[in-house]
Amino acid sequence: MPEEHAKLSASGSKKWINCPASIAMESKFPDESSEYAKEGTTAHSLGEAKLKLALNHITRVQYHKMIRSLDITEDMEEYTDSYRDFVLERYNAVKSQCEDAQIHLERRLDFSEWVPDGFGTGDTVIIGGGIIEIIDLKYGQGVKVSADKNSQLRIYGLGALSEYDYLYDIHKVNLTIFQPRLDNIDTETLTRDELIKWGEDLKPKAVLANSGDGDCIAGRHCDDGFCKARAVCRAYAEEKNRLATMVFKPPLELTEDEIAEVIDQAENLAKWSKLVKDYALEQALNNGVKYPGFKVVEGRSNRKYAEDDSKIADVLIKAGYDEKSIYKKEILNITKMEALLSRARFNELLGEYVIKPQGKPTLVRSEDKRPEWNSAEKAAEDFKDIK
Numbered sequence: 001m002p003e004e005h006a007k008l009s010a011s012g013s014k015k016w017i018n019c020p021a022s023i024a025m026e027s028k029f030p031d032e033s034s035e036y037a038k039e040g041t042t043a044h045s046l047g048e049a050k051l052k053l054a055l056n057h058i059t060r061v062q063y064h065k066m067i068r069s070l071d072i073t074e075d076m077e078e079y080t081d082s083y084r085d086f087v088l089e090r091y092n093a094v095k096s097q098c099e100d101a102q103i104h105l106e107r108r109l110d111f112s113e114w115v116p117d118g119f120g121t122g123d124t125v126i127i128g129g130g131i132i133e134i135i136d137l138k139y140g141q142g143v144k145v146s147a148d149k150n151s152q153l154r155i156y157g158l159g160a161l162s163e164y165d166y167l168y169d170i171h172k173v174n175l176t177i178f179q180p181r182l183d184n185i186d187t188e189t190l191t192r193d194e195l196i197k198w199g200e201d202l203k204p205k206a207v208l209a210n211s212g213d214g215d216c217i218a219g220r221h222c223d224d225g226f227c228k229a230r231a232v233c234r235a236y237a238e239e240k241n242r243l244a245t246m247v248f249k250p251p252l253e254l255t256e257d258e259i260a261e262v263i264d265q266a267e268n269l270a271k272w273s274k275l276v277k278d279y280a281l282e283q284a285l286n287n288g289v290k291y292p293g294f295k296v297v298e299g300r301s302n303r304k305y306a307e308d309d310s311k312i313a314d315v316l317i318k319a320g321y322d323e324k325s326i327y328k329k330e331i332l333n334i335t336k337m338e339a340l341l342s343r344a345r346f347n348e349l350l351g352e353y354v355i356k357p358q359g360k361p362t363l364v365r366s367e368d369k370r371p372e373w374n375s376a377e378k379a380a381e382d383f384k385d386i387k
């Protein structure tokens with residue numbers, strides 16, 4: 001669930017841990033909620049309501065009241081069903097070992113012992129048998145989120161320890177990402193002591209970020225954390241310029257390490273120039289800022305029908321054209337067809353008619369979970385369905 005706003009939030013921790021000035025820099029920009037963020041909020045509310053209903057924390061009438069105003073799609077129904085089922089499975093597994101296992105949904109977690117005034121909301125917290133499990137629903141479908149060394153999850157883990165450690169004699173913490181749209185379930189397991197040690201190392205970084213005295217330090221966290229200050233941040237611009245000078249050198253003049261850095265950042269360079277351009281346009285339009293050598297004009301556009309398709313067809317049919325010649329008939333693509341039929345019905349009717357052609361070789365970061373091209377692991381995966 002998106003957090004109420006703590007100054008040092010768990011979700012923004014990758015930024016403030018690596019760049020202590022990011023809190024002050026971002027505070028100059030308004031909070032803008034994107035369509036994706038709204039969709040994520042809706043999915044969280046629906047997932048929470050489904051779990052509460054399944055756990056008998058609410059009645060069916062209360063459930064309908066909770067979801068009445070939500071803008072729910074068919075896909076979202078399926079994905080939140082799988083979140084509910086996954087959480088229940090994990091909870092029941094703990095319960096089978098420990099009768100008084102507990103589950104808390106959308107739990108406020110106070111981690112101020114490590115982060116000044118720090119608090120946030122854990123989607124699901126399960127406690128039992130000396131183990132805490134945090135399950136974080138990620139509704140995004142852009143980038144797979146890893147649980148490994150995930151500072152947001154670890155901070156939630158600290159918050160949960162702060163509340164439950166003394167009551168339940170915790171010795172282990174499981175931190176899980178559940179990202180249904182990318183079939184991604186990933187867990188990091190830490191002992192209580194490992195997590196506490198990590199929290200102690202975090203303390204001075206949190207204090208520095210909170211003080212506003214730290215420097216801007218650019219790195220992958222700027223883009224991974226969608227820092228709002230990227231369009232104007234000098235450290236970020238210098239970092240991109242350093243990379244740009246490498247990008248424009250012939251590859252033979254670069255070392256392998258430099259090439260790796262360019263591959264890693266090339267996409268972000270393009271995104272950065274777009275960010276700066278969008279920011280400048282917004283400033284020019286809304287605040288009258290003038291940039292030397294530039295002006296705002298109307299962009300090029302293509303012709304389009306001013307009426308809907310049926311009106312255009314009416315005109316043509318009345319003029320003697322037949323329907324076949326004016327319409328293009330096309331089957332829906334897989335994503336849209338799945339949305340129309342539901343995933344289960346799609347698989348039942350069309351599962352055997354869907355193939356997945358081999359993807360082209362592509363360079364990705366080594367942390368990527370896909371097996372390496374031409375490795376034994378990849379061969380095993382390719383042949384796993386062949387008896």
Ligand code: SF4
Nearest residue numbers: 019217218222227233
């Ligand atoms: S863009 Fe990067 S370096 Fe600049 S404030 Fe944001 S996180 Fe820090």
